[in-house]
Amino acid sequence: MKRKIRRYRKLSTGRPKKLIDIRTFRDAWRYRDYPFLINGEITCVTGNQWLWWHCNDEYKQLSTLNGESLGYLKGDVIRSRKCYSGWFYYWGMYLADSPSALGKRVKVFAVVEVY
Structure with missing residues (x-):
C-alpha cells in the first residue's frame, strides 16, 4: 500500500513522459492508480x-x-450509429461542476511514466 502511494505521488509531481488516452469511464477505472492529465494540468x-x-x-471528484x-469526472455517450451487428457507441469524458450535471467534454490522459 505504501509503495502504491509513493508511486502515485511521484507520478503526480513529475513531468509526463508516457501517457495513455482515456476515452471511457471504464478506462478511467482501469487506470485509477495513475494521476490524470486534463487540459495540460495534472x-x-x-x-x-x-x-x-x-x-x-x-x-x-478530481482536484x-x-x-x-476541479470538478467531477464522468463518462457518457457522445453519439451512436447503426451498424451491421447492432449499435456502435462513441464514448467521451466530461468534467462537471456537480455530480448531476453533464459538464463540458475534456480530453483525459493517464500519466504512466515521468521523467
Whole structure:
C-alpha cells in the first residue's frame, strides 16, 4: 500500500513522459492508480480515494495538486450509429461542476511514466 502511494505521488509531481488516452469511464477505472492529465494540468482523485474507487461508480471528484476542487469526472455517450451487428457507441469524458450535471467534454490522459 505504501509503495502504491509513493508511486502515485511521484507520478503526480513529475513531468509526463508516457501517457495513455482515456476515452471511457471504464478506462478511467482501469487506470485509477495513475494521476490524470486534463487540459495540460495534472489532476488527482481527491484525497486517497483512488484506492477505494469502485467499478460501479458513475463519477469521481478530481482536484489539482494544490487541493483545489476541479470538478467531477464522468463518462457518457457522445453519439451512436447503426451498424451491421447492432449499435456502435462513441464514448467521451466530461468534467462537471456537480455530480448531476453533464459538464463540458475534456480530453483525459493517464500519466504512466515521468521523467
